[in-house]
Amino acid sequence: MTDNLTKDVPSPPAGEGAVPAQATDAPATDAPATGAVPAATGAVPAATAEAGGATRGRPAGGGDELVRVTDLTKLFPVRRGTLVRRGAGAVRAVDGVGFAIDRGTTLGLVGESGSGKSTTGRLISRLLEPTSGSVVFDGRDISHLSTRELRPLRRDIQMIFQDPYSSLNPRHTIGAIVAAPLRIQKQVPRGGVRNRVRELLELVGLNPEHYNRYPNEFSGGQRQRIGIARALATRPKLIIADEPVSALDVSIRAQIINLLDGLRTDFGLTYLFIAHDLSMVRHLSDRVAVMYLGQIIELADRTDLFEGALHPYTHALLSAVPIPDPTSHRRRERIRLRDEVPSPLDPPPACRFHPRCWKAQELCRTEAPPLLERTPGHQVACHFPEKRDVV
Amino acid sequence: MTGPAPTGTPFLQVRDLTVSFRTDDGVVHAVDKLSFSVERGRTLGIVGESGSGKSVTSLAIMGLHRRGRRVGIDGEIRLDGEDLVTAAAERVRGLRGRRMAMIFQDPLSSMHPQFTVGEQIVEAYRVHNRVSRATARRRATELLELVGIPEPARRLDDYPHQFSGGMRQRAMIAMAVSCNPELLIADEPTTALDVTVQAQILDLMRELQKEFNSAIIIITHDLGVVAEISDDILVMYAGQAMEHGPVEEVFAHAEHPYTWGLLQSITRLDRQLETTLRTIPGSPPSLINVPPGCPFHPRCTYRELAGPAASTVRPPLTETSPGHRVACHLPVEQRRRLLREEVTPTL
Numbered sequence: 237m238t239d240n241l242t243k244d245v246p247s248p249p250a251g252e253g254a255v256p257a258q259a260t261d262a263p264a265t266d267a268p269a270t271g272a273v274p275a276a277t278g279a280v281p282a283a284t285a286e287a288g289g290a291t292r293g294r295p296a297g298g299g300d301e302l303v304r305v306t307d308l309t310k311l312f313p314v315r316r317g318t319l320v321r322r323g324a325g326a327v328r329a330v331d332g333v334g335f336a337i338d339r340g341t342t343l344g345l346v347g348e349s350g351s352g353k354s355t356t357g358r359l360i361s362r363l364l365e366p367t368s369g370s371v372v373f374d375g376r377d378i379s380h381l382s383t384r385e386l387r388p389l390r391r392d393i394q395m396i397f398q399d400p401y402s403s404l405n406p407r408h409t410i411g412a413i414v415a416a417p418l419r420i421q422k423q424v425p426r427g428g429v430r431n432r433v434r435e436l437l438e439l440v441g442l443n444p445e446h447y448n449r450y451p452n453e454f455s456g457g458q459r460q461r462i463g464i465a466r467a468l469a470t471r472p473k474l475i476i477a478d479e480p481v482s483a484l485d486v487s488i489r490a491q492i493i494n495l496l497d498g499l500r501t502d503f504g505l506t507y508l509f510i511a512h513d514l515s516m517v518r519h520l521s522d523r524v525a526v527m528y529l530g531q532i533i534e535l536a537d538r539t540d541l542f543e544g545a546l547h548p549y550t551h552a553l554l555s556a557v558p559i560p561d562p563t564s565h566r567r568r569e570r571i572r573l574r575d576e577v578p579s580p581l582d583p584p585p586a587c588r589f590h591p592r593c594w595k596a597q598e599l600c601r602t603e604a605p606p607l608l609e610r611t612p613g614h615q616v617a618c619h620f621p622e623k624r625d626v627v
Numbered sequence: 628m629t630g631p632a633p634t635g636t637p638f639l640q641v642r643d644l645t646v647s648f649r650t651d652d653g654v655v656h657a658v659d660k661l662s663f664s665v666e667r668g669r670t671l672g673i674v675g676e677s678g679s680g681k682s683v684t685s686l687a688i689m690g691l692h693r694r695g696r697r698v699g700i701d702g703e704i705r706l707d708g709e710d711l712v713t714a715a716a717e718r719v720r721g722l723r724g725r726r727m728a729m730i731f732q733d734p735l736s737s738m739h740p741q742f743t744v745g746e747q748i749v750e751a752y753r754v755h756n757r758v759s760r761a762t763a764r765r766r767a768t769e770l771l772e773l774v775g776i777p778e779p780a781r782r783l784d785d786y787p788h789q790f791s792g793g794m795r796q797r798a799m800i801a802m803a804v805s806c807n808p809e810l811l812i813a814d815e816p817t818t819a820l821d822v823t824v825q826a827q828i829l830d831l832m833r834e835l836q837k838e839f840n841s842a843i844i845i846i847t848h849d850l851g852v853v854a855e856i857s858d859d860i861l862v863m864y865a866g867q868a869m870e871h872g873p874v875e876e877v878f879a880h881a882e883h884p885y886t887w888g889l890l891q892s893i894t895r896l897d898r899q900l901e902t903t904l905r906t907i908p909g910s911p912p913s914l915i916n917v918p919p920g921c922p923f924h925p926r927c928t929y930r931e932l933a934g935p936a937a938s939t940v941r942p943p944l945t946e947t948s949p950g951h952r953v954a955c956h957l958p959v960e961q962r963r964r965l966l967r968e969e970v971t972p973t974l
């Protein structure tokens with residue numbers, strides 16, 4: 237029965253054999269030594285840069301970590317394509333990413349399409365195997381576990397996807413879908429599977445009597461609730477939610493966000509929340525990481541990020557969010573990025589953002605800015621970080 | 628955008644537009660007695676959740692519904708005084724692409740995959756302009772340049788799939804404005820795009836409007852986009868208009884409980900953080916079984932205040948201040964008090 241359930245349960249990595257597995261001790265990154273880093277400008281004290289001492293992919297942590305990723309890298313070799321491109325023949329989907337998520341907190345992951353958010357999520361849930369770097373979950377390095385070794389881990393890490401339509405098998409009843417992770421894990425909850433599923437349905441605001449119905453009988457919001465019930469079935473510790481509300485209507489979004497928020501409090505869940513809606517990320521996250529072309533360019537507590545962003549790209553993102561107040565655009569400063577995100581096959585050298593950055597200097601074109609801690613807990617990868625009022 | 632103040636007959640006038648589809652499951656009342664108008668140089672934003680009839684409305688204006696037994700269209704759609712509902716299909720086709728044009732949400736599905744972007748713009752242009760291929764190609768290059776595509780002469784020979792989402796949307800806009808249409812309808816033109824690219828596209832539409840003085844209808848479910856680009860806003864629910872008026876007035880003094888619900892349930896960067904979001908209970912109805920009376924009543928917090936009429940009598944769209952119209956049974960004074968005392972403090 238397991239093979240019928242492929243749609244009900246995120247499957248283990250397919251074709252991972254093709255991916256060159258590397259030793260856990262990751263190769264050195266191209267981050268320059270701390271000595272080469274210029275002093276920060278303006279508003280940001282340079283002293284803390286040294287005090288923090290964090291280099292790219294190596295975040296400063298504290299608290300009770302559930303997840304820590306270090307120098308995480310995923311390259312997708314380009315198979316077809318006759319064009320000979322400069323540099324490696326691989327998409328650098330995730331390139332030296334590092335952060336930690338404390339237990340019971342939510343890390344929001346934002347960035348433009350193709351910046352590597354979903355790939356990061358899939359690496360942490362080990363639907364993908366990292367090319368290099370490591371994922372430590374609950375104290376254990378899971379970077380290169382085999383499919384068999386991963387099985388018990390799937391209980392602890394669950395995913396919620398964007399599209400409530402395609403992520404549920406249309407031929408299975410709601411009961412079977414929600415129970416699938418339990419079956420696969422061979423977990424029999426006290427009171428039996430059926431009771432547990434009813435509880436779960438109730439928990440996410442669905443009628444437990446709908447146990448025998450099929451997904452097509454439910455609206456988008458209800459299907460997303462089914463996806464959430466399924467993710468909760470095994471009592472996971474970490475939930476990776478990849479654009480969980482993007483496909484939903486405005487009035488339904490708030491319902492689902494409240495549900496996710498409540499579940500976190502009730503069950504002490506930890507979330508990696510991937511979304512491109514920055515105001516939604518602000519609402520739900522404790523910390524926020526901004527990605528650009530496979531790298532984290534800024535990482536900070538929610539308030540620091542939304543009120544004191546230091547990276548020009550973060551400024552551009554925030555400035556582009558439309559504000560539902562017709563009088564606001566008259567007083568708001570507008571930052572418009574030129575062009576679009578360059579290809580991750582051949583990312584620009586040094587600071588990857590420099591071709592679109594209005595502040596770019598010679599240094600930006602020759603040296604990659606490392607991700608440095610500028611104030612406690614606030615890391616930014618820019619040679620010239622400064623605050624700017626953009627909302 | 629601020630265009631000229633409305634004078635005389637509006638450039639586009641839609642009156643009591645009704646569109647229904649006969650399906651195996653029953654009749655879909657997709658648009659029901661919808662009325663609005665748009666002047667040259669001005670932008671109307673239509674907001675509503677999925678299935679509220681936004682796309683059906685725009686396709687009706689463009690004459691793109693297949694006429695026949697299964698589709699029923701009633702009411703008036705007047706473009707510069709001429710009624711398009713009763714006009715011959717031939718006539719409407721002639722206006723399309725010349726006086727009015729449309730931009731779709733997903734340019735990939737509305738562009739032909741086997742022709743280059745350039746060929747498609749050239750074709751679109753030559754339908755209405757008797758010019759040589761070479762001239763049309765020159766025009767196509769200008770258009771790609773106008774919409775901000777770098778190296779336009781070279782990109783002309785690319786196929787749509789070689790363009791990014793944002794570039795495809797620009798190319799689509801280039802095609803739509805190739806004949807300087809007086810009416811441009813953009814159906815969720817930025818929904819599939821990143822915020823950064825969305826901002827570029829909205830700027831572009833604004834600039835083009837300034838240049839061509841066109842009337843624009845932008846359809847979206849994002850209240851932020853409406854606030855940013857529109858002069859007027861029309862809030863639709865279940866194929867009907869709930870509220871309509873100048874954006875500044877409606878955002879500052881919304882009077883319909885559904886509009887309140889939308890404004891309350893969104894997260895926004897320009898506000899303090901809230902602990903829990905306010906929600907609208909339930910979900911939008913099927914347009915085969917539209918609730919009787921006020922279509923929003925099953926989800927409305929205030930339906931009791933309106934008495935039994937809420938579920939039996941359809942509230943007419945009534946003007947409550949100049950240009951501001953609302954379809955709700957509650958007395959104006961009561962709505963304004965609710966807005967002041969209960970709604971505004973939560974926004």
Ligand SMILES: Nc1ncnc2c1ncn2[C@@H]1O[C@H](COP(=O)(O)OP(=O)(O)OP(=O)(O)O)[C@@H](O)[C@H]1O
Pocket residue numbers: 312327328329330347348349350351352353354355356512580
């Ligand atoms: N299986 C794959 N093979 C090749 N390239 C891939 C694969 N999966 C992702 N990529 C590429 O890796 C990069 C990052 O993709 P990813 O899906 O992580 O982006 P994202 O940030 O989630 O974007 P979105 O906002 O569009 O969901 C992109 O350039 C993408 O095309």
Ligand SMILES: Nc1ncnc2c1ncn2[C@@H]1O[C@H](COP(=O)(O)OP(=O)(O)O)[C@@H](O)[C@H]1O
Pocket residue numbers: 648649650655656657675676677678679680681682683684913914
């Ligand atoms: N050709 C059609 N036949 C039957 N029903 C249709 C057709 N086109 C649209 N509808 C229905 O009309 C309603 C309004 O649709 P639409 O205008 O596309 O909504 P939206 O506001 O999301 O653009 C929906 O219930 C939709 O399913």
Ligand code: SF4
Pocket residue numbers: 547548549587588589590593594595596597600605617618619620621
């Ligand atoms: S390092 Fe230079 S180019 Fe990069 S973001 Fe900072 S200022 Fe811009």
Ligand code: SF4
Pocket residue numbers: 883884885921922923924925927928929930933937942954955956957
């Ligand atoms: S008419 Fe009644 S049910 Fe409809 S919006 Fe007004 S108060 Fe609510």
Ligand SMILES: [Mg+2]
Pocket residue numbers: 353354355478
């Ligand atoms: Mg993604």
Ligand SMILES: [Mg+2]
Pocket residue numbers: 681682683814
């Ligand atoms: Mg639509």
